[in-house]
Amino acid sequence: MPNADQLAISAEHLVRRFGTFTAVNDISFQVQRGEIFGFLGPNGSGKTTVIKMLTGLLPLSDGHATVMNLDVSKEPDRVRENIGYMSQNFSLYSDLTVTENLTFYGRVYGLSPDRLRKRMDDIVQLNGLSPYLNRLAAQLSGGWKQRLALGCAMLHEPKLIFLDEPTAGIDPVARRQLWDLLFELSGQGITFFVTTHYMDEAERCGHVAYIYYGRVIADGTPEALRQLPDVQPPGTYRVEITTPEVTRALRIARTLPGIRSATIFGQSIHALVEDRFDMEHLREQLLKNGLVVAEIRPLAPTLEDVFVELTYKHQSEAEAATRG
Amino acid sequence: MDNAFKGFGAVFYKETLHVRRDFGTLFFSLIIPALQMVVLGFGIDTNIRQVNTVVYNADGRRESRELLDRFKNSDTYHIIRYVNSDRDLNDSIISGKTRVGIKVPVDYSDKLLHQMPAQVLILIDGSDSSVAGQAINVSTAIGLDESLRRALINSNAPFAVDMRPKLLFNPDSRSPNFFLPGLLAILLLNVTTFLTAFSIVREKERGTLEQLFVTPVRPMGLLLGKLLPYLAIGFFELTMLLTFMVFIFRVPIHGSVILLALLSLPYLFVSLSLGILISSKATTQAQAMQLAFLTILPSVFFSGYIFPRETMPKFCYALSFFIPATYFINITRGIILRGAGWIHLWTDALALFLMGAMLLIIAARRFHNKVISA
Numbered sequence: 087m088p089n090a091d092q093l094a095i096s097a098e099h100l101v102r103r104f105g106t107f108t109a110v111n112d113i114s115f116q117v118q119r120g121e122i123f124g125f126l127g128p129n130g131s132g133k134t135t136v137i138k139m140l141t142g143l144l145p146l147s148d149g150h151a152t153v154m155n156l157d158v159s160k161e162p163d164r165v166r167e168n169i170g171y172m173s174q175n176f177s178l179y180s181d182l183t184v185t186e187n188l189t190f191y192g193r194v195y196g197l198s199p200d201r202l203r204k205r206m207d208d209i210v211q212l213n214g215l216s217p218y219l220n221r222l223a224a225q226l227s228g229g230w231k232q233r234l235a236l237g238c239a240m241l242h243e244p245k246l247i248f249l250d251e252p253t254a255g256i257d258p259v260a261r262r263q264l265w266d267l268l269f270e271l272s273g274q275g276i277t278f279f280v281t282t283h284y285m286d287e288a289e290r291c292g293h294v295a296y297i298y299y300g301r302v303i304a305d306g307t308p309e310a311l312r313q314l315p316d317v318q319p320p321g322t323y324r325v326e327i328t329t330p331e332v333t334r335a336l337r338i339a340r341t342l343p344g345i346r347s348a349t350i351f352g353q354s355i356h357a358l359v360e361d362r363f364d365m366e367h368l369r370e371q372l373l374k375n376g377l378v379v380a381e382i383r384p385l386a387p388t389l390e391d392v393f394v395e396l397t398y399k400h401q402s403e404a405e406a407a408t409r410g
Numbered sequence: 411m412d413n414a415f416k417g418f419g420a421v422f423y424k425e426t427l428h429v430r431r432d433f434g435t436l437f438f439s440l441i442i443p444a445l446q447m448v449v450l451g452f453g454i455d456t457n458i459r460q461v462n463t464v465v466y467n468a469d470g471r472r473e474s475r476e477l478l479d480r481f482k483n484s485d486t487y488h489i490i491r492y493v494n495s496d497r498d499l500n501d502s503i504i505s506g507k508t509r510v511g512i513k514v515p516v517d518y519s520d521k522l523l524h525q526m527p528a529q530v531l532i533l534i535d536g537s538d539s540s541v542a543g544q545a546i547n548v549s550t551a552i553g554l555d556e557s558l559r560r561a562l563i564n565s566n567a568p569f570a571v572d573m574r575p576k577l578l579f580n581p582d583s584r585s586p587n588f589f590l591p592g593l594l595a596i597l598l599l600n601v602t603t604f605l606t607a608f609s610i611v612r613e614k615e616r617g618t619l620e621q622l623f624v625t626p627v628r629p630m631g632l633l634l635g636k637l638l639p640y641l642a643i644g645f646f647e648l649t650m651l652l653t654f655m656v657f658i659f660r661v662p663i664h665g666s667v668i669l670l671a672l673l674s675l676p677y678l679f680v681s682l683s684l685g686i687l688i689s690s691k692a693t694t695q696a697q698a699m700q701l702a703f704l705t706i707l708p709s710v711f712f713s714g715y716i717f718p719r720e721t722m723p724k725f726c727y728a729l730s731f732f733i734p735a736t737y738f739i740n741i742t743r744g745i746i747l748r749g750a751g752w753i754h755l756w757t758d759a760l761a762l763f764l765m766g767a768m769l770l771i772i773a774a775r776r777f778h779n780k781v782i783s784a
Contacts, residue, residue: 171624
C-alpha cells in the first residue's frame with residue numbers, strides 16, 4: 087500500500103445509481119502522483135460519470151473518493167480549485183481571442199492580475215501560442231484549439247489535470263505534440279487522468295484502467311495487463327501471419343485445430359494459438375490453397391487484445407450469471 | 411432510371427420519420443397557432459363588458475341605490491369596490507384597479523325629491539379609448555333612462571338625472587398613448603428573456619457550460635454574472651424606448667421617470683429568470699426560441715396589452731394574474747398616463763418581485779438538477 091499522500095486519486099467502491107440503473111458499479115482504483123493514467127472504455131460505459139463523481143459534480147451513491155487528498159463529497163469546491171479539466175470539445179469561447187479566453191479562465195480560478203500575467207506568459211511560451219494571441223478561438227485549427235484549451239485548464243497550476251478525449255478529431259502531428267507536452271509536464275510532477283479511444287495512446291500511459299458497463303475489468307501498467315492469465319491463458323501464445331490474401335487465409339486458419347481466435351490487422355493475421363499448434367502445418371495448408379506466406383512470427387498481445395479478451399470473458403460471465 | 415426527382419421517395423420517408431421522432435418541434439409548431447386561434451377566437455370580445463368600477467356613494471339613500479343597481483344590471487359595469495372619499499375614488503382609478511368611478515353626490519336624493527335635476531359624476535380612465543367610449547355611452551343612456559322613468563311616474567318632473575362623464579388622462583383618445591406604454595413591457599420581455607435563454611443555451615451547445623462546472627465557479631455566481639449584463643441591456647432598452655415614446659410619438663410621462671426605472675427592475679428580474687428557466691429546459695437554440703415564443707404570446711394576448719382584461723372569458727382573466735406583463739403594463743400605463751405613484755403601484759411591484767423570486771428559485775433548482783448533474 088503506497089503512502090496515501092502520494093496518491094492523486096483514490097477511488098474506493100464508487101457507486102452511482104440513476105433510478106434503477108447502476109451506471110457505476112463498485113469501482114475502485116488509485117492514481118499515483120505524476121502518473122499518466124489512461125481511463126478507457128466504450129461510450130456509455132460510465133467514464134464520464136466517474137469523471138463527474140471525481141470532480142464533485144455528481145454525488146456518490148456509495149463509496150468514497152479523494153482527489154489530491156480532498157474528499158470529493160465533503161469539499162467539492164476545493165477539489166475543483168485544485169484540478170484542471172479539458173473536455174473533448176475544448177470548451178473555448180469561439181468569439182473570444184486567445185488572450186481573452188486565457189484571461190477569463192484565469193479569473194475563474196481567482197488568479198491575481200500579476201500572477202495571471204506571469205502564468206499567461208509561461209503558458210503561451212510552453213504551448214507556442216504567441217503568434218495567435220489576438221486571434222479568435224474560432225479561427226484556430228483543431229491542434230491549436232486543443233493547446234489553448236489545455237493552457238486554460240492549467241493556468242492555476244493544478245497538480246492534477248483531467249483530459250476527456252483530448253485528441254478526438256485532431257491531426258496526427260498535433261496528437262503527437264500533445265503527448266510530448268504531456269510527458270514533459272508529467273516529468274514536472276503533474277498527474278494526468280486521460281480518457282481516450284486510441285489504443286496507441288493507451289499504450290503510452292504508465293497506468294491504464296478499462297471500464298466496461300460500470301465495472302473496472304482491467305487495472306495496471308500496460309505491461310502487467312499483457313501478462314494477465316485471462317489475456318494470455320497458460321499453454322497459449324500469439325502469432326502474426328503475414329500474407330497477401332489475408333481474408334482467404336483467415337478463413338482457412340480458423341478451420342485448423344489449435345487456433346483459439348484470429349483477426350486481421352492490415353496485411354497480417356493476429357492469432358491466439360495453443361502450444362500444440364503446428365506452425366508448419368498452417369504454412370502447408372495455406373500453400374496448398376495457393377497462398378504465399380511471407381512470415382509467421384510470435385507476437386506480444388497489444389492492449390487492444392487485452393481489452394478484447396477481458397471484455398469477452400466479462401460478457402460470458404455476465405451471460406452465465408443471468409442464465410444461472 | 412435517372413430523373414430530376416431521384417431520391418424523392420427516400421428523402422420523404424426519412425423526413426416523415428424525423429417529424430415523428432421530434433415530437434417537441436411538431437407540438438410547438440402546431441400548438442402555437444392553435445393557442446393563437448383560441449385566444450383570438452374566444453378572448454377578443456369587441457363588446458366592452460364588465461368594466462371594473464368604483465363607487466363613491468355620498469348619498470346612500472334608496473334613490474341612489476336604485477341608480478347604482480341600474481349600473482350593476484348593465485353588462486358594461488362591474489362594481490368591484492365602494493369608497494368613502496373623492497381621494498379614494500381618484501386613487502382607485504390612478505392605481506389602475508378600476509377604470510370607471512361613479513360619484514353620487516350627497517344631495518342626490520334630496521334634489522330628486524324636490525323635483526330638481528340631480529347630477530352624477532362619472533370619472534373615466536381615457537387611456538383605452540374603446541373602453542372609455544363605451545363607458546360614456548352607457549352612462550348617459552342610464553341617465554336618460556332613469557330620467558324617462560321618473561318622468562313617466564311624475565309628469566311634472568323636469569330632466570331629472572344628469573350624467574356628467576369626465577374623461578381622465580387621455581382626453582384626446584390618442585391610441586399611441588394607450589399602446590406604447592404596453593408595448594414597452596412586451597419589448598422588454600422579448601429582449602431580456604431571449605438574450606438570457608440564448609446565452610446559456612449557446613454555452614450548453616458549445617460545451618463551455620460543462621467546462622465551467624468543473625471550475626470553482628458556483629452556480630449562483632455563474633447565473634448572476636450572466637444576468638447582470640442583460641439587465642443592463644434591458645435597462646438601456648427601456649431608456650431608448652422611453653425616449654422614442656416621448657420625443658417621437660409625443661406621449662408625455664405624467665409620473666416619475668425614476669419610479670418607472672425603479673419598478674422596471676423587478677420586471678426585468680422576472681423576465682431574466684424566465685430566460686434561465688427556458689435555458690434549463692432547452693438544449694438547442696431552436697428549442698429555446700420555441701419556448702420563448704410560448705412565453706411571449708400569453709404576454710401579448712392576456713396581459714391587457716391589446717384587449718381589456720375584463721372582457722376576457724373567466725379563464726383567460728384568471729390566467730392574466732399569472733402573467734408578469736399584466737403587472738408591468740399597469741405600472742407603465744399608471745406612471746406614464748395616469749401619473750400614478752408608489753402608493754398606487756406597490757401591489758404590482760410586489761407581485762412582480764414575488765414572481766421573480768419564485769421563478770429564480772425554480773430556475774436555479776432546475777438548473778442544478780437538470781443541467782449540472784445531468
